[in-house]
Amino acid sequence: DDSIGEKLVELAKRRGYFFQSSGAYGGVGGFYTFGPQGAALKGNVEDAWRDRFAVAEGNMEIDAPTIMPEPVFEASGHLDGFDDMLVECPDCGESHRADHIVEDNTEYEDAESLPIPEVEEVIAEYELVCPNCGAGLAGQAVETFNLMFGTNIGPGDSQPGYLRPETAQGIFVEFPRLKEYARNQLPFGVTQIGRAYRNEISPRRSIIRTREFTQAELEFFIDPETDEPDLSAVADVEVRLYPASEQNVEDGEEIRTTIGDAVAEGVIASPWVAYFLGVAKRWYDAVGVDMDRFRFRQHLSGERAHYASDCWDAEGELDGNWIELAGFSDRGDYDLSKHAAHSEDRFTVFRQYDEPKTVERATVDPDMSYLGPEFGGDAQAVVSELETLAERDRAAFEGDSVTIDLDGESHELPTEKTGFAVEEQTEAGEHIIPHVIEPSFGVDRLVYTVLHHAYREDEVDGEDRTYLELDPEVAPxxxxxxxxxxxxxxxxxxxxxxxxxxxxxxxxxxxxxxxxxxxxxxxxxxxxxxxxxxxxxxxxxxxxxxxxxxxxxxxxxxxxxxxxxxxxxxxxxxxxxxxxxxxxxxxxxxx
Ligand code: ATP
Known part of the structure; x- marks a missing residue:
């Protein structure tokens, strides 16, 4: 018997849910068109997501471009770190994800976290073969492969750009303006529903892993010291959790609990992540995901994206496999700090103290032009080095001379010439970089899951019947x-x-x-x-x-x-x- 997945893909094509694109030209892997029913179902799911995560939560929705210039992805870390492991078959030439081949055929659960030489060793040791033609892969080089689609903005190649691999960057980059719309008040959230592009090495399972797909993301900006979620709203939501094992390299034991207890017992470290898991569980239930085939699983250490400090996935079970439907991560201040460091704009929010504070501030004489000639005319560099040192290490100014580093060379200055002083200042608050909690949903995978979980076969008047028990709210x-x-x-x-x-x-x-x-x-x-x-x-x-x-x-x-x-x-x-x-x-x- 065919699996439900296989029958579903056939039904989807016949009835206008989805089918591989550009069929007239032979089709190309990883691109799908949603037909009339599929587009309507997807639209209903997106509307339901918008109602829940933007409107009901009081968050703002934006719509940013899908192409962004290279510096954005230099700052975000995608240019360097958004790689998968590729191994090519020596016989048929087909490319595969080396970590998937290892995970599918050995007891390794988290091959993504292994260093490349070790993956090569595992391939050799287990005599792993090409899933396409069966040729042995031992001895083949495993390489990193960046998943971003590149393009040129305007004629020529002077301004490289990339199709966004996630909608999130379109929100982070605009933070300096978005915070104004939120009247500089934390916490606030910004959502976006839109296309993302990843040049997946081996797209598979129809619309579950494609090269162009739709994400629905919420970037929720918080002050990590003062903002807390209203957990009472979700405390009694029942969840099935798979925390990572203590070594953080394999799944731990299943726990059935409530969001409230999971936070109280420290199973979910971030109350904000827990809050959104609770909201999401209710929402998935409402759009038709079967709650008997749904769980949250904590990311293993090697699986976590380059930015995340804690991450849980929502997973749905399809034909015996657990598939990631959404990721919920605490991204800390990673993204905004990076964009602050790489751009000219301000990615901070002013945190007002309850009462103005008197603080001691170490200063140096900002006018040290007389030092210019000694340091190749760059007095400014000297001042900024001294200021940094004064902030960090006042004791350095206690002796007769101060040592600073300039362009890798160390220089001694007489302390009296630096104009070092400690002054008292009154401050009303401080500028902080907000932290980000990110629920990131894949819409295509959800559409697939909703269809799969709705798939039924029965007999009516002695005849076999197939029907989809779709929730009226999303039925196309x-x-x-x-x-x-x-x-x-x-x-x-x-x-x-x-x-x-x-x-x-x-x-x-x-x-x-x-x-x-x-x-x-x-x-x-x-x-x-x-x-x-x-x-x-x-x-x-x-x-x-x-x-x-x-x-x-x-x-x-x-x-x-x-x-x-x-x-x-x-x-x-x-x-x-x-x-x-x-x-x-x-x-x-x-x-
Ligand atoms: P995976 O490990 O499956 O490649 P990921 O962990 O890289 O996914 P995220 O970066 O967390 O995925 O993306 C958020 C969501 O976007 C995922 O939960 C998933 O639903 C969806 N998504 C990611 N990659 C794809 C893809 N190639 N095709 C369809 N949906 C995707």
């Missing part, structure tokens, strides 16, 4: 409307119902092709929660009503006729009044 089509047969009057009535339901804001599909059973099956496979069928009974009721109106001399009334409404999961059918449909359906959609 909410209701299908069918005339029972090709008949002008049935069709006209069905079209009127379609118009009324669309006016009520519902996504409706009209279908008059094939027998009614086939039309139901089609909507079952798409995951449409309800179908409405206009049949001859509807017309008979209308005739009877007209006749009675005419007989009693009344003006013809609004028609109180009924239609068959069928529910997807149970296939139960009911007759309901046409005039009630828009309100009833809108209520069902809202849950």
């Amino acid at each position: 089509t909410f209701v299908g409307v069918f005339p029972l047969q090709n008949d002008d009057e049935l069709e006209a009535t069905a079209n009127d119902i379609v118009a009324d339901l669309r006016d009520a804001g519902l996504s409706v599909t009209y279908d008059d092709s094939g027998n009614i059973g086939r039309r139901y099956r089609r909507q079952d496979e798409v995951g449409t929660p309800f179908c409405v069928t206009v049949d001859y009974e509807t017309l008979e009721e209308r005739e009877a009503q007209r006749a009675s109106d005419t007989a009693s001399g009344d003006a013809p009334r609004a028609e109180a006729t009924t239609v068959t409404v069928r529910e997807r999961d149970t296939t139960a059918q009911k007759r309901l009044p046409v005039s009630d449909l828009p309100e009833l359906m809108a209520d069902l959609r809202a849950g």
